[in-house]
Amino acid sequence: MNNENRDEYIIKRYQQDEQIMVQLFVQWCINYNLDPAELYQRAYPGQLQSPVLTHAIEQSDAEELAIDHHTLLDVLQLFGNDDLAFVVSEEIEKL
Numbered sequence: 001m002n003n004e005n006r007d008e009y010i011i012k013r014y015q016q017d018e019q020i021m022v023q024l025f026v027q028w029c030i031n032y033n034l035d036p037a038e039l040y041q042r043a044y045p046g047q048l049q050s051p052v053l054t055h056a057i058e059q060s061d062a063e064e065l066a067i068d069h070h071t072l073l074d075v076l077q078l079f080g081n082d083d084l085a086f087v088v089s090e091e092i093e094k095l
Contacts, residue, residue: 019052021075025084026056028067034091043084 001009029036040053069092076085 018079019056021079021081022050022052022056023060024067024072024075025088026053026060027065028069028072028088030060030062031064031067032091032095039087039091040084043081043087 026036028034029039036053036057037049040049069088073085073088073092076082076088
């Protein structure tokens with residue numbers, strides 16, 4: 001694999017993993033009757049809603065999938081979404 005192909009592969013894998021992270025966040029919100037767009041806006045008030053988030057919300061399934069609080073927080077922080085992890089932790093304290 002040459003450098004260009006390897007770089008493309010790494011970028012594609014990161015984007016796929018990022019989509020999974022967003023899907024987990026959206027599903028967790030659905031499980032607890034929370035609005036993922038509202039939590040995102042609280043975490044990132046100056047930003048437009050992410051197209052990846054919009055797509056995940058549109059494709060979300062109402063069927064509950066168990067997602068541990070700490071797993072979600074770890075995944076969010078792994079992708080550098082510390083502000084969103086903070087907002088999620090505030091919501092966890094309210095549950």
